[in-house]
Amino acid sequence: MNANAQLEGSSRRRKAAPAMTKAARARHIGLALLALLLALLLFISGARLLLAGIADYQAEAFLGAWSKARVEPDARAWAVAEAAAQRAISLSPVADGERLDRLGRVYSWQHFRQPFAAAHAAESRRSALAAYRAxxxxxxxxxxxxxxxxxxxxxxxxxxxxxxxxLTQAFAMGPTRILINRELADIGFRAWPHLSAAQRQATLESVRRSVAYSTPEAQNLLNTAKYTNRVGEFCGALEASMISSRKLDACQE
Structure with missing residues (x-):
């Protein structure tokens, strides 16, 4: 009886062996498919990031050219830049503040030279504002x-x-950044009649910071002051802070 039992047990083990081999093979196939899926997902993710980077570069190149020339883009160039900025956002795996800001700048440039409150420029300016908010x-x-x-x-x-x-947030968060002070001084002079006393003081502080940075910055702001009829405020800010204005002829008159 013992010998028969041993023979039957051996037979059962031989029959079970192929089944275990099939299970192991299925596991290996499953793991291989999982690895292939993960590799595919990584490839797709990498490809999306690469395409987003190319779109970033394209949109930024247009912005750089417009900023250097200080002119509004033609319709075709603007459309290409806007599409690139939108594409970079859509390809990004998460919400990206830098890309949203770039889209806002593309919209801001579309009618950059048009008058304030121009009806035909309102749509692009509101689109810019929406992108900046996002x-x-x-x-x-x-x-x-x-x-x-x-x-x-x-x-x-x-x-x-x-x-x-x-205005308050930009002034508080960028006290040592020349680009921020330049922008705030420019905005302040252009919006001067609509500013509160505190906002005017903040504008003049941005003026002082910009002028102290370099003579070219001082000259640029002086040009804005002339255009907006704010030369008196400009020169007064320099005098009050004892910043030299000897190289600025308008403040010597």
Missing amino acids: SLEVRPTWPYTWAKVAQSKLFLQEFDAEFAHA
Whole structure:
């Protein structure tokens, strides 16, 4: 009986062996398919990031060219830049404050030279403002975007609570950044009649910071002051802070 039992047990083990081999093979196939799926997902993710990077570069190149020339883009160039900025956002795996800010700048440039409150420029300016708002939801401490919100409100001639808040945030978050002070001084002079006393003082502080940075910065702001009839305020800010204005002829008259 023992011998028969041993033979039967051996037979059962031999029959079970192929089944175990099939199970192991199925596991190996499953793992291989999982690895292939993960590799595919990584490839797709990498490809999306690469395409987003190319779109970033394309949109930024247009912005750089427009900024250097200080002219509005032609319709075709603007459309290409806007599509690239939108594509970079759509390809990003998460909300990206920098890309949203870039989209806002593309919209801001579309009618950059048009008059304040121009009806035909309102749509692009509101689109810029929407993009800047979305950007600030992702990175609320970025002063450059706050300054762009204030600029957009200036172009729309909307001197409301959002405008005031944007000025305050940009001023508080970028005290040592020359680009912020330059932007705020420019906005302040252009919006001067609509500013509160505190906002005017903040504008003049941005003027002093910009002038102290370099003579070219001082000359650029002087040009803005002339254009906006704010030369008296400009020169007074320099005198009050004892910043030399010897190289600025308008302040010697």
